[in-house]
Amino acid sequence: MTTVVFNRRNLLAAGGTVLATGVSGLLLPARAQGIAPTPSMSGGSNNYRKGAPTVDRIGKGGFWMSGTVRRAGDGAPLANQRIQIWAHTTEGQEHEPQSHGATLTDKNGVFRLEMPQIIPIFGQPHGHLAYDSGEFMTVFLRPVMRSAKETSLEAHFVLQPA
Numbered sequence: 001m002t003t004v005v006f007n008r009r010n011l012l013a014a015g016g017t018v019l020a021t022g023v024s025g026l027l028l029p030a031r032a033q034g035i036a037p038t039p040s041m042s043g044g045s046n047n048y049r050k051g052a053p054t055v056d057r058i059g060k061g062g063f064w065m066s067g068t069v070r071r072a073g074d075g076a077p078l079a080n081q082r083i084q085i086w087a088h089t090t091e092g093q094e095h096e097p098q099s100h101g102a103t104l105t106d107k108n109g110v111f112r113l114e115m116p117q118i119i120p121i122f123g124q125p126h127g128h129l130a131y132d133s134g135e136f137m138t139v140f141l142r143p144v145m146r147s148a149k150e151t152s153l154e155a156h157f158v159l160q161p162a
Contacts, residue, residue, distance in 0.1 A: 037072040037137070037160035044140030047095040048130060052084045055101035058115035059091040064152040065127055066112040069105045071136075072160040077109025081136075083157070087127040089116035094128065120148050129155045137162050 065085050069078045084102040092099040103113040118125050125145040132138045136159035143155045 034073040035070065035075040035158050038139050038141070038156070038158045040138070040140045041142045044128060044142040045130070046128065046142075047086060048084075048128070048140065049086070049097065049100050050132070052086070052097075052100040052102050054082065054103060055113075058085070058101040058113065059089065059098065060116060061114035062151070063089070063115050063117045064112060065115060065129070065155070066110070066152065067129070067155040067157065069109045069111065069131065069157045069159060072158050075158070077105075077107070078136075078159065079105055079107045079109060081105045081109070081111075081131060081157075081159075082133045083111045083113075084130040084132065085113050085115065085127065087115065087118045088121040089118055091116040094121065117151070118145060118148070118153065125150075127153050127155070129157075131157050131159060134162060136160060 065087075067083070069081045069083065070076060071078055082102050082104055084100065086094050086100040088094045089099060101113060101115070103111050105111045118127055125148040126142055127145075129141045129143070130138070139157055139159065141155045141157070143153055145153055
């Protein structure tokens, strides 16, 4: 049989636990929060062009933009989701139509699109990506490369139903 010792230290520790978790924390089972949705990034929508065409490649290629698209909560991969990509590259500026293109995710929620090498603008080499198809909330991302010499960049979306 277990003996419970009531001393000042044990009572203070128990009281602190109740204050920290609240009474409901002691009565309800723990619940997983799931995967939180990706928030839009500041500047992510700069030079966005609604309805950019789905393409096999932007320009002559040489640089790879890739990532994943998952559902908020359970993290399930989302197939056939349209991701628009644009950037300031060796072949054009990010506001020009030829610098924009879109691709679809595969059955595992993965996307990959070849494009010209990204070059710095305003001192930062960066890309722009958007999910804007309507089934989920719109998200704009603006990932920054560590170096302008990199030849790939990843961005990952976790989408919340609209």
